[in-house]
Amino acid sequence: MIRSMTAFADGEINLDNLTILCELRSVNHRYSDVSVKLPERLRFVESDVRHLIAGKLKRGKIECTLSYKKQPGSQSLTIHTETLEKLLTATAEIEKRMNNPQGFSALDVLMFPGVQQEAETDKEQLQKKITHLLNDTLNKMLDTRAREGAQLASLLMDRCEKIAQLVQLANSRMPEVLNNLRTKLISRVNELVAEPNFDRLEQELVLIAQKLDVTEELDRLQTHIAEVLRALNQPEPIGRRLDFLMQEMNREANTLGSKSADREMTQISIDLKVLIEQMREQIQNIE
Incomplete structure (x- = not known):
């Protein structure tokens, strides 16, 4: 059975308050060229993702995109109080040295990196879910490649x-x-x-x-x-x-x-x- 190198497949899976999404695209290429795009929160699975893709797709330029979104109704915010206190202290110190300090709102504070704290997700469970999702998406891509x-x-x-x-x-x-x-x-x-x-x-x-x-x-x-x-x-x-x-x-x-x-x-x-x-x-x- 021969397989085409051109294909697309996607899938998603839920874990706690997250929906994890996976997209796979492949086009013809002389060798195997795998690129992975994923957010920092999922960076720890990159090596496993590359290994899994290389094991099933032997040739082609393959692009894998992993992302996540919070499920509706789970958009609660958790404030990292230690970071917030340090930020306010530093702001107060800076304002003392300014001739005409400008005020800022709570929304401005929330935009500062590290103030908002996302709920921790069990990495082992997250890795299992991503592996299961990637396997399913790869199987869809293999089916598409086989049909073409x-x-x-x-x-x-x-x-x-x-x-x-x-x-x-x-x-x-x-x-x-x-x-x-x-x-x-x-x-x-x-x-x-x-x-x-x-x-x-x-x-x-x-x-x-x-x-x-x-x-x-x-x-x-x-x-x-x-x-x-x-x-x-x-x-x-x-x-x-x-x-x-x-x-x-x-x-x-x-x-x-x-x-x-x-x-x-x-x-x-x-x-x-x-x-x-x-x-x-x-x-x-x-x-």
């Missing part, structure tokens, strides 16, 4: 079938190409030479046939097609392997074009390269 991967596999198999048809057409076309070339050369020699040396002519035709022979290229294309179809059924990530196979197939198609001796073989080479490029673009998104 199945569609990509269908497209690739369709292209492989068309490439195989073109290879078969080229194989059947080559004897006719060589025969046409032989007839054309003999006719041309007869026009130019009164008594041609047909033995020498046959030797030259053999050399030309060897230069135009594309049997090896067509055989390798068939082998690469079989390998692509085999790889599509593998459980492990195959994106890089398929990308390499596309490079090899494109090289064979280019060689086929350079050895082309007539218009139809040139067109087959062009059609092959178009199909291979279409496959390569899709493979860029496979894990």
